[in-house]
Amino acid sequence: xxxxxxxxxxxxxxxxxxxxxxxxxxxxxxxxxxxxxxxxxxxxxxxxxxxxxxxxxxxxxxxxxxxxxxxxxxxxxxxxxxxxxxxxxxxxxxxxxxxxxxxxxxxxxxxxxxxxxxxxxxxxxxxxxxxxxxxxxxxxxxxxxxxxxxxxxxxxxxxxxxxxxxxxxxxxxxxxxxxxxxxxxxxxxxxxxxxxxxxxxxxxxx
Amino acid sequence: xxxxxxxxxxxxxxxxxxxxxxxxxxxxxxxxxxxxxxxxxxxxxxxxxxxxxxxxxxxxxxxxxxxxxxxxxxxxxxxxxxxxxxxxxxxxxxxxxxxxxxxxxxxxxxxxxxxxxxxxxxxxxxxxxxxxxxxxxxxxxxxxxxxxxxxxxxxxxxxxxxxxxxxxxxxxxxxxxxxxxxxxxxxxxxxxxxxxxxxxxxxxxx
DNA sequence: GCATGGGCAGACAGATCTGTCTGCCCCCAT
DNA sequence: ATGGGGGCAGACAGATCTGTCTGCCCATGC
Numbered sequence: 394x395x396x397x398x399x400x401x402x403x404x405x406x407x408x409x410x411x412x413x414x415x416x417x418x419x420x421x422x423x424x425x426x427x428x429x430x431x432x433x434x435x436x437x438x439x440x441x442x443x444x445x446x447x448x449x450x451x452x453x454x455x456x457x458x459x460x461x462x463x464x465x466x467x468x469x470x471x472x473x474x475x476x477x478x479x480x481x482x483x484x485x486x487x488x489x490x491x492x493x494x495x496x497x498x499x500x501x502x503x504x505x506x507x508x509x510x511x512x513x514x515x516x517x518x519x520x521x522x523x524x525x526x527x528x529x530x531x532x533x534x535x536x537x538x539x540x541x542x543x544x545x546x547x548x549x550x551x552x553x554x555x556x557x558x559x560x561x562x563x564x565x566x567x568x569x570x571x572x573x574x575x576x577x578x579x580x581x582x583x584x585x586x587x588x589x590x591x592x593x594x595x596x597x598x599x
Numbered sequence: 600x601x602x603x604x605x606x607x608x609x610x611x612x613x614x615x616x617x618x619x620x621x622x623x624x625x626x627x628x629x630x631x632x633x634x635x636x637x638x639x640x641x642x643x644x645x646x647x648x649x650x651x652x653x654x655x656x657x658x659x660x661x662x663x664x665x666x667x668x669x670x671x672x673x674x675x676x677x678x679x680x681x682x683x684x685x686x687x688x689x690x691x692x693x694x695x696x697x698x699x700x701x702x703x704x705x706x707x708x709x710x711x712x713x714x715x716x717x718x719x720x721x722x723x724x725x726x727x728x729x730x731x732x733x734x735x736x737x738x739x740x741x742x743x744x745x746x747x748x749x750x751x752x753x754x755x756x757x758x759x760x761x762x763x764x765x766x767x768x769x770x771x772x773x774x775x776x777x778x779x780x781x782x783x784x785x786x787x788x789x790x791x792x793x794x795x796x797x798x799x800x801x802x803x804x805x
Numbered sequence: 806g807c808a809t810g811g812g813c814a815g816a817c818a819g820a821t822c823t824g825t826c827t828g829c830c831c832c833c834a835t
Numbered sequence: 836a837t838g839g840g841g842g843c844a845g846a847c848a849g850a851t852c853t854g855t856c857t858g859c860c861c862a863t864g865c
Contacts, residue, residue, distance in 0.1 A: 439814095513628055554773070563764050645844095820853085822849105
């Protein structure tokens, strides 16, 4: 049986969190459209009534799932910003966070890219949540490069995003270590442009 | 052979092609799991019997869809290889083909990356088709860099893939022109490493 | 000790999706 | 002209998915 004596004290963080965590795991691992509500409630140990009480529809649950993912990333960025004031160091930490994520054995690609593949309408709430996440993320990266004194922070931001998206996709479809190695090469060069000041062709690596 | 007795009045054998074309369009635009068989037969102007005669299941139709996409890419590569013997020029043509695709208004991301997001089991026939496509593609790019005399064709291939996957993802989720600009910067640098850094020139292998 | 209320549980309903079955029509050969 | 065959057409069946409805249990207030 289940432990049912843990709930009464805090009803807010009771079944609601369990549902979202389960949805997060299943939606991410198997895809939103491949996972039914029945699977979620079964593995979360709740019933439909409970799920539909907290999340009025699967669509809203999906949006909540992506918002949870969004919060993950925001926490990571906030943490690395608290870790150091040096913008160069922050960029390196961000790259390592991305690489570490992509190398985890249960990595299944970027949840936002994956969700985009499943919701084609750009005006769908899911897509709006994704767009907002990327807008915020883009701003963060650009600001980091700007603070690092990169000569063209906008371009660096675009290159960084290219490398990040590519690393996520390549790590998922191919070999993660290969993908993260390429990610580190690319971002290392970008960050080097910031610290060095002058870009000029050719990365001088060991 | 095939269009021997189907040609006359009704494009009979065209039904098979029409189905695949429609599946291609709908699966690509809206996602495999979001499109039902009913949609496909309606827009292809055929009935279920016809569809299930040529493609025994939706799964096989999905595999056929990805094989069609695979053939697209192979045709592109074959065409640019027929266009010039210069490996550098071939790489540039490949980049432009990728960029041109990503900038098309109906671009919806890489069909293989999108399909991966919807089929989580790596042993699924769909995933096997994807893996085979990427294996082939990877080999082609590596060979191009090798023929171009790049000092590290394997690394260049990995970087190229990172840029390609990133460009597809970024073009789909964000601004295509921004993504392709970053793609051209990255690949231009890679190709420049090949033309500039001549490594033991003159090795011509099969 | 008893009534009350809120959240939990499983059964239920409507819609949709994949895949099948039987009849019909057109084309071709004789 | 006529018989045969193959592909086309829509109805049908089983399964699944989302979302709803009605009891039940436990914690709390008097």
